[in-house]
Amino acid sequence: MRTGEGEGGSGMTRVALYARYSSDNQRDASIEDQLRLCRAHAERQGWTIADSYSDRAVSGASLLRPGVQELIADGLKRRFDLILTESLDRLSRDQEDIAGLYKRMRFAGVRIVTLAEGDVSELHIGLKGTMGALYLKDLADKTRRGLRGRVEEGKAGGGLCYGYDVVRQLAPDGAPARGDRAVNEAEANVVRRIFRDYAAGKSSRTIAWELNRDKVPGPFGREWGPSTIHGNPKRGTGILNNELYIGKLVWNRLRYVKDPSTGKRVSRLNPPSEWVTQEVPELRIVDQALWETVKQRQQAMAIGPAGETDDNPMLDRRRPSHLFAGLVKCGCCGGGYAKISKDLLGCATARNKGTCDNRLNIRRDALEASVLNGLRTHLMEPELFREFCEEFTREVNRLRMDRRAELVSQRKELERIERDLDRAVQAILDGVPGSHLKAKIEALEARKAELTAGLAEANEPPPLLHPNLAEVFRQQIVALHEKLQAEETKAEAAAIVRGLVDRITLVPENGALSIVLRGDLAAMLSFAAHSKKPSLLGDGLVQGSLVAGTGFEPVTFRL
Structure with missing residues (x-):
């Protein structure tokens, strides 16, 4: 997110401020605190604030954030001379991302300065990038350790699934108790209906069609689709494969890794030896006999081992x-x-x-x-x-x-503006008061910046047909x-x-x-x-x- 804060004058250092807080620190005031400290530092240095950018409740593990993407784009257009932020990890905690950002800004002639590290150099990029990556790994390990302990106590270790409600209550120490779930009877009846219909021979497509016809809201209030019902047996996804419905909590079946190209999380199946299973009979919705009937029909209808074909890499090349x-x-x-x-x-x-x-x-x-x-x-x-x-x-x-004619005209105009600026500077050196030429110089500089930016982004038209x-x-x-x-x-x-x-x-x-x-x-x-x-x-x-x-x-x- 960008907020305009003024334009730099001629010969002044134009600075862009950047602030971010991550999803583990949900506090809007954090953005203003960071920007306030950066503004005070810029004022002490005599810098002109050109713009400020921010990302709220977004992790620093990826550069795929709107605020920082806009910052990079404007930096490459040389709309400011310097980036000022609280610390280097506000920009990114990923080693590859922070190195790439530094490399692109250096190419554009834009410095990076932080309140914590000062003027950022290659040494900071190497050390702080490594520290940021280690911090993310340590945070992930601690989070998983905490979730595992919660699962071993019979509590949910992830998001809410269809058929259950979150139970909000306080622990004995007064802190919010997390991971408690209770059966949602209305949704539980829909789950039982799906299992009965499938066991009776209906396809997942027919079941979805009938649920939508009866105006039954699906998970998260969405429409029902066949894949929501049949899912992937091997991965445990889909209504028919959720073992929580028979009172068995399975955690760590899947792990999620971030695709470096898109920033999106991609699931990977963990080996069964890493799964954590806990019995929670109070959360059972489907009786065992109905569950086994459904599993037998799934196996009978599968072309190969259930879910196995989904991992075939050749499918992407069909x-x-x-x-x-x-x-x-x-x-x-x-x-x-x-x-x-x-x-x-x-x-x-x-x-x-x-x-x-x-x-x-x-x-x-x-x-x-x-x-x-x-x-x-x-x-x-x-x-x-x-x-x-x-x-x-x-x-x-x-x-x-x-x-082509337009580009030639713009280049000639740029040359003419540079000559006019040289003459204006020479006039000041010859004794003409600068106040008399200030407005003209500012107008010429603004037009020069506009033409320079436009020509930098313009591509030469290809040859005539x-x-x-x-x-x-x-x-x-x-x-x-x-x-x-x-x-x-x-x-x-x-x-x-x-x-x-x-x-x-x-x-x-x-x-x-x-x-x-x-x-x-x-x-x-x-x-x-x-x-x-x-x-x-x-x-x-x-x-x-x-x-x-x-x-x-x-x-x-x-x-």
Whole structure:
């Protein structure tokens, strides 16, 4: 979170303040305390505060925090000269993150100063980064030790699961007692209903559909889905696999590690020898006979060992089952269109949850044929594709030339401003009072900063398109269509077509499904379907959506 605090004047050190408190210290006043100390230090040093940034109730184990991300972005744009914070671990406790932040800020010419360490150097990064990492590991070990002790006393070691309420009471020493749970009878009846229905032969999809039909709220008030019910037997997830329902508390079945690329926690299955199991008969909801009946049916229906296939790394590398798999969405609820038979696609939300009224289905081959026919019809007719390519080449080249001219103009203006600033400085040296030139110098400096930032972020437009693009384009479209028909090259061609499509929305209209295409292919079809007259470039594609260097921005096109 950023709060503006003023702009630095010419020649003054501009400082950005940063404050953070973690989720283990839930106190908003902590942010203001940190910022107050930093402001006082900046005033003593004669620094001008350019901005302040903060993150509230966020762990320092990752840089994926809005406040610090905004701080980094502004630092790279050189909107300040120095970052001031209470201590280095306020910025991050992760060794890799703090080293990367320091490296990027040093590249941008931005210093890092803390109240605890002073002017931060490579030595601080190495030592404090290691100390921060050790602190996080020690904190995690202590937390796990405390949770284990709580579980061994028969209390919950994690979050609240469906069917139970938190019991809020005080321990003998007056402190809040944590981990106590009590059965929620209304939710417990729903759990028993799910177990009985599954044991009676109903699928998890049917059970979810019926619960939603009866307006039964699911966990956290959400709708019921099949996966919420059947879960993963091996990992103990899902209503049907929660052993707490038979009075058995299992802790440490899973561990969670943070993906360094995304900052999201990912679960990993611990070996059974590390699990902690405690009997809690007072929390039993399902009787043993019903539980065993459900387990027998799960085993009988499993293709292999229960849950084993979920850990197969090859699943992430599977090719799409059909040309537009995963791209087809329902125009009513936004959910996906999935296979409901070998060749038929239907709204998955309507089928699995019953909360969507769109019951219209479409044959997969008919959908693919409609999209590919649009490609062939609009882009392979000799006269039409020549007209399309000529207009496409002309428009893209115009935008690229305009962009190049704009960059040249900005560079010349920047050179002129630098010369004017040099003359103003020389005038002051020659005896002209600085007060007479102050306003002009400030205006020139502001415009210089604006131009410098804009040019630093600007990319040079790519070369102009060749006038003979039409023939090249025709050859590529013909080759793409032929590859889609040949079995040995179908996968390669399909990948190209999928790369041009962002989304296919099926919208019910008068008892039939209308296909709305979104993506680069939609942009090309839309462009090709209209006249070259500029006044007709507005239906689904405006001239502003043509971007020099990238071609078309994704737009929609109705087939």
